[in-house]
Amino acid sequence: MSEQLDDAGRLKHLLTLEGMPRGVLEAMLQRADALAEYAHGGSEMRDALAGKAVCTLFFEASTRTRCSFSLAIQRLGADLLNFDASFASTTKGESDLDTLKTLEAMGVHGFIVRHKMDGAVAALARSALPGTVLINAGDGRSNHPTQGLLDMLTLRQAKGPDFSAMKVLIVGDVNHSRVARSDLHALHALRTGEVRVCGPASLLPDDDTLHGCVVGDDFDAMLDGVDAVMMLRLQRERMSEGLVTSLDDYHRDFGLTMARLRRAAPDAIVMHPGPMNRGIEITGEVADGPQSRVLQQVANGVAVRMAVLEALLA
Amino acid sequence: MSEQLDDAGRLKHLLTLEGMPRGVLEAMLQRADALAEYAHGGSEMRDALAGKAVCTLFFEASTRTRCSFSLAIQRLGADLLNFDASFASTTKGESDLDTLKTLEAMGVHGFIVRHKMDGAVAALARSALPGTVLINAGDGRSNHPTQGLLDMLTLRQAKGPDFSAMKVLIVGDVNHSRVARSDLHALHALRTGEVRVCGPASLLPDDDTLHGCVVGDDFDAMLDGVDAVMMLRLQRERMSEGLVTSLDDYHRDFGLTMARLRRAAPDAIVMHPGPMNRGIEITGEVADGPQSRVLQQVANGVAVRMAVLEALLA
């Protein structure tokens, strides 16, 4: 955490939500909520980052997250550079750090970095010049802080700002999920009333990730009375790795259906970071149903990213 | 057609030129003609779409059409998002519709969509939110309406606004060509005096596509006295499919040469949607000759796309 704070306690990068003070988190959510009206058009925020250059530096491909950041960057008036590091001169043997330092020398002020390796974004941040800002757009299984923020904003809009009264259930492959980890960091920081985690034992972490959570593998029982269900995407490679016996079995045990959803609180909301495997972890009926906040999450993504960019770069 | 009109008869998407009222078409061409002077530079139109976001969503690659739209979008001051759906998270099993809904949720106002499948763009339009605009940049063999419009603008600039006096000849692989279909839709809507279609029987459609056209396979005879020759690109895969015996044979029978062009009216113009196979459907001499309007078509493409974007999004 200290890596992302300066001596005065101000955020200089956004690397993780772990250990983030509740006040900082809440201020960010409030600002994102206020920015939501500008997030989908309009020129009002166009001067916020005028003359700054921001680069999406993705060592692992992700079209959705890149699009969301690209829109946020343009709406704030910054220059945008897309650097797809899976294709680029990294193939010429240049190190990730040399790539960062080169772009930094070109006058890029902010970097949106995604990386396959845990800790890789924090490592790059340690080598950045003072004044250069890194925003973690996902590293390994560890962090995806802007996804955590947009999920919290979605919860807040549906259930109000007091998280202590909420029961939230996270379902699925928590062990491989940076989304789940960032959600857990944020839910703890916001002192959520009850955080439940449900999935097959083979897909749950056995370290202290789930500390403070109610954990179980009986999805029906875990759903009982929750205010929000956060479904995770099941990567198909979990089958070839032997962690899941079959997609049918997975759907039977951990797929969210309309029937199951009735066990949750009547006004419970359903969330998913996307892209969804309809028919596996979630049915189309639930995904498109009245309790789904999946598209609201996407919309909030742009607002949250504008708020983060503004806080760090304006 | 009704899919692209609202209850008041105004265009809400541009999916096809089929059945488009003549007045709507003529107004669009007039506006495009007026915009031509801004299409190649200048900042005068920069406020037209300021604060709007437009996404080129290509499920099938096309560099030329994407470039033309990209320039039109920038010249109108909109934010631009390129989404290459042949690479993107569609490979993660996300449906085309989920991709559209996701980008729509991010606040994208307009989509320029190309798709391999006939009807795919119209299907997406049916699921779009009210206020979201789709522009068909080519679907299957069915439609390429902005190409049809730019071809009409090119004819209009050369021959005047009265299409009833024109004889126009379309030559080549009409059956596989969305360009030809959109041209036919537009030529009929504008009540063109005579529309001729020429090609080997194996490459002509046997449904009612050519209704109202004079059809034949004797290129020399068909050229007689026409005001415009619209050549189509011959895809090389037509050989392996057995639809064409050889490129040499095709060139001998359906290639436009200077000698052949003399059979047309003395001031006849030559058009081609590009990219050209020089030496196959058209000789370099004709392509670069004084009667060629190939580059004028390209130039008109930007003006037409600006006019369409303005009409639908401003």
Added chain:
Amino acid sequence: MSEQLDDAGRLKHLLTLEGMPRGVLEAMLQRADALAEYAHGGSEMRDALAGKAVCTLFFEASTRTRCSFSLAIQRLGADLLNFDASFASTTKGESDLDTLKTLEAMGVHGFIVRHKMDGAVAALARSALPGTVLINAGDGRSNHPTQGLLDMLTLRQAKGPDFSAMKVLIVGDVNHSRVARSDLHALHALRTGEVRVCGPASLLPDDDTLHGCVVGDDFDAMLDGVDAVMMLRLQRERMSEGLVTSLDDYHRDFGLTMARLRRAAPDAIVMHPGPMNRGIEITGEVADGPQSRVLQQVANGVAVRMAVLEALLA
């Protein structure tokens, strides 16, 4: 050279630094130096190219150079079109010239062109419309004029504007290097006091490229008292081509180490066009050491490209 000058002796393209008048070069460097403060942010130069469209047209991939130009283009307020011609409709059999003419017809004013073949950019420039500007971003082994300019700017900032007092050493695979050739053109035009070239005979050109240079293969001896060492990248394929026996041998004979660097003048600077092979042509210690100007070169790249774009397009 004459290809890039109009009748009044003004630059209409930037194709090569060969034969460029010293005054033209010095004026360009002076302007780039003045622009350096705007090169890394700010909106002051945003009107310079407003309403113009500039296309990076790369027939050979290069992420760094493309990024540097992209930033320069955006900072001058031009519209930016990226055209990756290794993926694009060139695969449909369209010639490079048709691609250029098509984009030109769309209203693109400037082209940043990289090409594998020597002379390809100049050939395209000969076919461009009056008013269209081409900037060579590297052709074959022949030219990389903006790299030459940024290297000269880096030398000038470190050693002052009088090149006649400088001793400059170029080391490595000069034969395959467009960077080296553009540096040599510029160093000669600026009447550099002494230009030395060092490398294995197998990697040095045997034509008149090195005319006027002191040439040798004893790196230690050649370093003696020089003011600047310009290291070149060793492409690994030189091994499979049998031009280099091993990377270890190459490093032993032509790798720049801290020990070797002490043979140069005490305030000598070290340059490298990047990306660097650390441990082969240069050690990490030298690359990151106090005499290295590698990141300064990168920074100067944006300023130089802004100056060139402004001179040719504003």
